[in-house]
Amino acid sequence: MSAVITSKAPPPATGFLGFWHTFRRNKMAVVGLFMLVMAILTALFAPQLAPYDPKAITRVTIEDIYARPSAAHWLGKDDAGRDVLSSFIYGSRVSLIVGFFASMISIFIGGVIGIVAGFYGGRVENLLMRFTDVMLVIPDLPLTVVIVALTKPSLFNIIFVIGIVGWTGTARLVRSQTLAVKERKFVLRARAIGAGNLHIIRYHILPLVLPLLVVNTVLIISLAILNESTLSFLGLSDPTTLSWGQMLNFAFTRGAMSAGAWWVLVTPGLGIVWLVLGCTLLGQGLEQVLNPRLEAHHLAAGPGMVARRLGD
Amino acid sequence: MIADGVAAHALTDISFTLREGEVLGVVGESGCGKTTLMLSLLRLLPSSGRITSGEVLFMGRDLLSLSEAEMAEVRWKNIAMIFQGAMNALNPVHTIGRQIGEAIIRHNYVQDKKLVDNRVAELLEMVGINPDRRRQYPHQYSGGMRQRAMIAMALACNPQIVIADEPTTALDVMIQAQILELLATLQEKLGLAVLFVTHDLGVVAEMCDSVLVMYGGVTAEYADVDTIFNAPQHPYTQELLRAFPDLSRPTGKLVSIPGYPPRLTALPPGCRFAPRCPHVMERCHQERPPLHTPSPTHLASCHLLET
Numbered sequence: 336m337s338a339v340i341t342s343k344a345p346p347p348a349t350g351f352l353g354f355w356h357t358f359r360r361n362k363m364a365v366v367g368l369f370m371l372v373m374a375i376l377t378a379l380f381a382p383q384l385a386p387y388d389p390k391a392i393t394r395v396t397i398e399d400i401y402a403r404p405s406a407a408h409w410l411g412k413d414d415a416g417r418d419v420l421s422s423f424i425y426g427s428r429v430s431l432i433v434g435f436f437a438s439m440i441s442i443f444i445g446g447v448i449g450i451v452a453g454f455y456g457g458r459v460e461n462l463l464m465r466f467t468d469v470m471l472v473i474p475d476l477p478l479t480v481v482i483v484a485l486t487k488p489s490l491f492n493i494i495f496v497i498g499i500v501g502w503t504g505t506a507r508l509v510r511s512q513t514l515a516v517k518e519r520k521f522v523l524r525a526r527a528i529g530a531g532n533l534h535i536i537r538y539h540i541l542p543l544v545l546p547l548l549v550v551n552t553v554l555i556i557s558l559a560i561l562n563e564s565t566l567s568f569l570g571l572s573d574p575t576t577l578s579w580g581q582m583l584n585f586a587f588t589r590g591a592m593s594a595g596a597w598w599v600l601v602t603p604g605l606g607i608v609w610l611v612l613g614c615t616l617l618g619q620g621l622e623q624v625l626n627p628r629l630e631a632h633h634l635a636a637g638p639g640m641v642a643r644r645l646g647d
Numbered sequence: 648m649i650a651d652g653v654a655a656h657a658l659t660d661i662s663f664t665l666r667e668g669e670v671l672g673v674v675g676e677s678g679c680g681k682t683t684l685m686l687s688l689l690r691l692l693p694s695s696g697r698i699t700s701g702e703v704l705f706m707g708r709d710l711l712s713l714s715e716a717e718m719a720e721v722r723w724k725n726i727a728m729i730f731q732g733a734m735n736a737l738n739p740v741h742t743i744g745r746q747i748g749e750a751i752i753r754h755n756y757v758q759d760k761k762l763v764d765n766r767v768a769e770l771l772e773m774v775g776i777n778p779d780r781r782r783q784y785p786h787q788y789s790g791g792m793r794q795r796a797m798i799a800m801a802l803a804c805n806p807q808i809v810i811a812d813e814p815t816t817a818l819d820v821m822i823q824a825q826i827l828e829l830l831a832t833l834q835e836k837l838g839l840a841v842l843f844v845t846h847d848l849g850v851v852a853e854m855c856d857s858v859l860v861m862y863g864g865v866t867a868e869y870a871d872v873d874t875i876f877n878a879p880q881h882p883y884t885q886e887l888l889r890a891f892p893d894l895s896r897p898t899g900k901l902v903s904i905p906g907y908p909p910r911l912t913a914l915p916p917g918c919r920f921a922p923r924c925p926h927v928m929e930r931c932h933q934e935r936p937p938l939h940t941p942s943p944t945h946l947a948s949c950h951l952l953e954t
Contacts, residue, residue, distance in 0.1 A: 520732065521736055527728050528750045529719040
């Protein structure tokens with residue numbers, strides 16, 4: 336046997352370009368990404384985009400309170416005579432910051448607990464998963480309300496609380512994936528090489544759990560944004576940070592409804608829907624891109640199917 | 648070895664010697680403990696399995712008495728393994744080169760990053776793969792190439808012993824022949840001691856110096872390859888050979904052995920082969936046959952050899 340097997344190596348379809356190629360074809364994911372990018376750009380360029388400074392001190396007359404949308408103020412004014420559009424643009428910053436950082440905390444805790452429980456098994460797994468179960472059955476909202484009420488309401492605390500409440504689903508998901516991956520032959524091979532647990536987790540388990548984590552991160556971001564809005568709406572956020580939930584809270588408690596000022600309520604509401612929808616679409620699209628097996632099988636019942644079940 | 652629930656003895660009474668440069672064939676039906684035996688040599692049994700007694704002597708050291716860290720040093724550096732089914736034994740998300748390098752880095756076979764890369768290229772060249780392909784992923788390799796890559800990986804740290812666990816399953820006949828030829832060449836060139844697990848008696852006759860025939864987790868017969876093929880003493884070995892086609896008897900009928908290997912939870916009380924043995928006697932059902940030595944280098948466990 337001396338013949339060397341030669342063939343020209345085709346350029347690998349892996350890496351970012353290959354991923355983008357598949358990603359582009361998923362409409363849902365592209366729309367989601369577009370929505371999210373729009374929101375991020377708005378938040379980044381808030382000072383340039385906002386027509387007024389929402390924190391500037393202005394003289395307010397009685398006509399300014401809940402002023403209808405006009406050429407100067409496209410989305411009208413709120414109860415303090417501030418421009419709603421400007422508040423809305425600045426408010427996106429808080430939602431995004433809380434969404435990203437809280438989901439990072441959730442994903443980190445959930446990922447570590449899931450991988451450790453799944454990989455080590457036995458008593459460690461039992462302990463960690465029972466703890467997860469306990470956290471899972473405690474209703475999130477009352478728990479967050481209690482913790483926020485006990486701590487000082489600040490942006491950091493809100494992020495922290497949302498982060499440490501939202502990791503349970505991730506932990507369960509990651510654990511099950513870890514259980515599946517650790518039984519694969521290459522893990523046994525890695526052991527035969529003499530590799531230790533840390534090496535196996537980092538080199539063999541994590542890369543195969545990562546797609547799941549990425550998808551989960553995007554989905555959790557939307558949950559965190561929703562949570563933040565809920566807390567702000569309930570008046571549990573830092574009153575000096577301007578967020579969409581806060582805007583809703585002010586509008587709700589300060590008589591926007593009875594004044595008929597729908598623009599004050601609808602604007603932040605639509606903003607929240609936009610962000611959450613964007614994240615969900617992106618997350619689900621990513622899931623389809625990263626895990627092609629989720630797509631309907633070509634043999635599954637469908638309009639293009641040759642044979643149909645009796646009675647169809 | 649203990650499976651959960653009731654203790655099931657998967658392997659008992661097995662002993663063999665592997666000399667430097669020797670190729671030992673391990674044969675037996677599926678489920679008779681061949682892979683379990685190989686994994687216990689490396690102490691890699693699944694968590695439900697345990698080695699309750701015995702010795703694995705490697706250059707005078709008992710591997711079973713080493714600490715986990717010391718054992719990790721022995722793995723691959725001294726005893727490497729070619730796994731059954733190369734596709735599953737390779738991680739799909741890393742390049743072949745990186746995975747071969749994994750062992751080299753683990754054991755500091757060479758220090759420098761550049762040298763690791765050189766060593767990987769050299770290994771791939773040795774098994775007949777274009778070294779440029781070390782940056783490709785397992786799915787870009789054909790089945791035969793993956794198996795070659797596995798062989799390259801096994802040789803990465805210049806081990807003294809290579810365990811080849813059915814290295815040619817799931818490959819077509821032509822590729823099987825190529826892989827076997829490659830293994831034989833490398834074995835000779837590097838003076839490796841090889842534990843060759845296989846179902847293929849033809850391969851055993853071709854490659855091995857001695858043969859261990861296993862049945863139901865015990866030694867049926869252990870002898871050099873000529874004795875096994877020309878003067879087998881154990882009825883199981885005889886039946887196994889009759890069930891294999893032989894070119895010198897092209898008209899000879901192939902026979903199968905009726906029945907199945909015993910389940911570990913329901914082992915027969917006497918000889919494990921007794922229910923299927925053509926020469927079964929009354930005492931075979933009651934008494935476990937000891938290992939007889941028809942000649943100093945020949946072991947067989949059968950009551951027939953008593954007289």
